[in-house]
Amino acid sequence: MSQREVIVxxxxxxxxxIKGEHEDNxxxxxxxxxxxxGLQCRRVTVLPDxxxxxxxxxLQTLFKRSxxxxxxxxxxxxxxxxxxxxxxxxxxxxxxxxxxxxEAILKRFKKRNxxxxxxxxxxxxxxxxxxAIPNPLGSAPGILMEVNKKILxxxxxxxxxxxxxxxxxxxxxxxxxxxxxxxxxxxxxRTTGLAESRVNELLQExxxxxxxxxFGFYAHPGIVDIKLLADSPRDLKILRKxxxxxxxxxxxxxxxxxxxxxxxxxxxxLEKKKKWVSVAESCTGxxxxxxxxxxxxxxxHFKVGVVAYSHEAKNALLKVPNRLIRLHGAVSPEVASxxxxxxxxxGQTDFGIGVxxxxxxxxxxxxxxxxxxYIALASQVKRICHRFNFVGEREIIxxxxxxxxxxxxxxxxxx
Amino acid sequence: MSQREVIVxxxxxxxxxIKGEHEDNxxxxxxxxxxxxGLQCRRVTVLPDxxxxxxxxxLQTLFKRSxxxxxxxxxxxxxxxxxxxxxxxxxxxxxxxxxxxxEAILKRFKKRNxxxxxxxxxxxxxxxxxxAIPNPLGSAPGILMEVNKKILxxxxxxxxxxxxxxxxxxxxxxxxxxxxxxxxxxxxxRTTGLAESRVNELLQExxxxxxxxxFGFYAHPGIVDIKLLADSPRDLKILRKxxxxxxxxxxxxxxxxxxxxxxxxxxxxLEKKKKWVSVAESCTGxxxxxxxxxxxxxxxHFKVGVVAYSHEAKNALLKVPNRLIRLHGAVSPEVASxxxxxxxxxGQTDFGIGVxxxxxxxxxxxxxxxxxxYIALASQVKRICHRFNFVGEREIIxxxxxxxxxxxxxxxxxx
Numbered sequence: 016m017s018q019r020e021v022i023v024x025x026x027x028x029x030x031x032x033i034k035g036e037h038e039d040n041x042x043x044x045x046x047x048x049x050x051x052x053g054l055q056c057r058r059v060t061v062l063p064d065x066x067x068x069x070x071x072x073x074l075q076t077l078f079k080r081s082x083x084x085x086x087x088x089x090x091x092x093x094x095x096x097x098x099x100x101x102x103x104x105x106x107x108x109x110x111x112x113x114x115x116x117x118e119a120i121l122k123r124f125k126k127r128n129x130x131x132x133x134x135x136x137x138x139x140x141x142x143x144x145x146x147a148i149p150n151p152l153g154s155a156p157g158i159l160m161e162v163n164k165k166i167l168x169x170x171x172x173x174x175x176x177x178x179x180x181x182x183x184x185x186x187x188x189x190x191x192x193x194x195x196x197x198x199x200x201x202x203x204x205r206t207t208g209l210a211e212s213r214v215n216e217l218l219q220e221x222x223x224x225x226x227x228x229x230f231g232f233y234a235h236p237g238i239v240d241i242k243l244l245a246d247s248p249r250d251l252k253i254l255r256k257x258x259x260x261x262x263x264x265x266x267x268x269x270x271x272x273x274x275x276x277x278x279x280x281x282x283x284x285l286e287k288k289k290k291w292v293s294v295a296e297s298c299t300g301x302x303x304x305x306x307x308x309x310x311x312x313x314x315x316h317f318k319v320g321v322v323a324y325s326h327e328a329k330n331a332l333l334k335v336p337n338r339l340i341r342l343h344g345a346v347s348p349e350v351a352s353x354x355x356x357x358x359x360x361x362g363q364t365d366f367g368i369g370v371x372x373x374x375x376x377x378x379x380x381x382x383x384x385x386x387x388x389y390i391a392l393a394s395q396v397k398r399i400c401h402r403f404n405f406v407g408e409r410e411i412i413x414x415x416x417x418x419x420x421x422x423x424x425x426x427x428x429x430x
Numbered sequence: 431m432s433q434r435e436v437i438v439x440x441x442x443x444x445x446x447x448i449k450g451e452h453e454d455n456x457x458x459x460x461x462x463x464x465x466x467x468g469l470q471c472r473r474v475t476v477l478p479d480x481x482x483x484x485x486x487x488x489l490q491t492l493f494k495r496s497x498x499x500x501x502x503x504x505x506x507x508x509x510x511x512x513x514x515x516x517x518x519x520x521x522x523x524x525x526x527x528x529x530x531x532x533e534a535i536l537k538r539f540k541k542r543n544x545x546x547x548x549x550x551x552x553x554x555x556x557x558x559x560x561x562a563i564p565n566p567l568g569s570a571p572g573i574l575m576e577v578n579k580k581i582l583x584x585x586x587x588x589x590x591x592x593x594x595x596x597x598x599x600x601x602x603x604x605x606x607x608x609x610x611x612x613x614x615x616x617x618x619x620r621t622t623g624l625a626e627s628r629v630n631e632l633l634q635e636x637x638x639x640x641x642x643x644x645f646g647f648y649a650h651p652g653i654v655d656i657k658l659l660a661d662s663p664r665d666l667k668i669l670r671k672x673x674x675x676x677x678x679x680x681x682x683x684x685x686x687x688x689x690x691x692x693x694x695x696x697x698x699x700l701e702k703k704k705k706w707v708s709v710a711e712s713c714t715g716x717x718x719x720x721x722x723x724x725x726x727x728x729x730x731h732f733k734v735g736v737v738a739y740s741h742e743a744k745n746a747l748l749k750v751p752n753r754l755i756r757l758h759g760a761v762s763p764e765v766a767s768x769x770x771x772x773x774x775x776x777g778q779t780d781f782g783i784g785v786x787x788x789x790x791x792x793x794x795x796x797x798x799x800x801x802x803x804y805i806a807l808a809s810q811v812k813r814i815c816h817r818f819n820f821v822g823e824r825e826i827i828x829x830x831x832x833x834x835x836x837x838x839x840x841x842x843x844x845x
Contacts, residue, residue: 042476055448061476231446300732307716311824332734
């Protein structure tokens, strides 16, 4: 069976998931792990514990249309844990009591000097024909059923237990059952400074030309990621060619690949060029310094950050001339440039970055509306200042300003 | 139609969700918001963007069996955004071009001094009979279709856009369409300074005694939230009594209720007491200043923050005596206290907070291991310094340190 033919579905069971009290973190984990094996999940369904009839019906539908169905949740000892019964009913099997399973559960309680509550006895039952999947971290064993070359796997909903069981039992099992899988190769390109639609436009021609490569776009504040996924391992060569063309088209907007964050890219450039940076920020309130110190080892490149929220702080601590603030206002290219210059001087660093703006929701005027931000950079040889009109909520603008400031430094370091 | 009869389903669309690259945060948000209105989601389905036929088929099935179907994702301008087309196909409608929608999108780009990429024109199309749901934060309008008393709502996948549209348009719409719903009452208590298991222990007795109230626990770095949910609107009185007892047991660890963040609680206390604060932080790298300036209006209470990553910065800018650093090391109660004192002096504020520590992964020694953090507070009348040994990853420790520092200030402001 090739990977294209294996239909994989997940079913996450739990009222807490459907009520929004917990996110379903199990499906993303399983998706990532399966895709490393070359298996792609097709669909995730999330259901509450009750009513029982929905669960049984959905199980029947999913089991019918998939080759591999992985369930998470509902294996605990309490009344609202109904997965065991639902599997039995959906597949028309009886529940069979397994004395060795009960012994294992009893032993687990004894080891912790506890008496097993009677309700835990339920966990020693399995649908007829099923095998138990050992649970090293909890009392609920998992369930493995193989019927007509179809595989059903049921795991507990507690993420640590589920993950331990996946690693110890499920992954080896899947590797035995699907020995010929190999994951489709992919490339992950990360850009900053462009809107998602603009990134798409830059790549549109190659997207349309090369149908064996699927493009995915993922936008975060200030960042657009692009995933290029080949249809099969045979398409590796095409993927490489297409990725190379994509890199060429993205040019300097491409800041990194894979897991690399913009913060890491800037950090590595500072390392490489042996440069130091300092920051004087107003509206970002510390977020730019925080970003520049997020990577371990930042103390080798980041000297000082000043969060100058008030005019007095800008003047007294940073020596931004009061005259400048009076003449041009605190949100002005003049003050941004002065902040950058003073940060550089205070830290005695190669670069200084200055940020001033109005993040809102209040504080905007007709001349200086919410979203107006000046970002300046001072180096040994030059001063740059850019003006931006951001749109959106305070938190989002803050994140975008940070990315733009990091990118300004990145581009300077690339020169 | 009573709430029991309204069948609600969600469909989240996006390959990034099915591949485990992003969690589906939209469904939990919608679940929570709908349950406030008295609507309960029955089932969540997550599907990739491709193949188109699955999406169309699933849409047909879900629309047939539900009264209210909410879709998120796939409304962007790019090639992989296919929800618009899928809805039209599933319901047998044509896509109709709406000139006013295009104008709104063009205006949005113009406002930001950008030329609209041609692909954005796709976002001006709606299935025949549909209404646009305005998107105040992005270019993609949402889609509202009402067919045979059934409602289909399609929202973008970007959480901030989706949430803004829900609040402005979808919630009012649902309240008009389902006027007779009444949600089960709940209380949301937020604590800081206690581990989840300790919170659970404090409340164990009332959890066991009162079966009509369901307790949910949600742990974030430095924060544990508790949700008390009544079985039905009839249990409001019991809920109030139980919540009062829970508040009593949590005591000063309860910092707020509902949506209130710890940052907001601190901000409101600063407002109430008309106090100012300044910060000198080392290992948190700006994160504490960022937290203190996150609430709009912070400039009325936050004067200055200094991120002193290097010894020189601590000495030159903050006047922390070199002798102190030489004698006790940069990570010491003496230096933390001095940072707090100097922050207070620099900003001429009522309070100064000082933070110094080792966040790792490198930099630890046997005497001063990774996770060792000193947090100090200086006021007109006193100095406090606490020592902590945090465990975990750099990012998580950073968040926890910020919460502990905020809590130190909160408790001082409560006195």
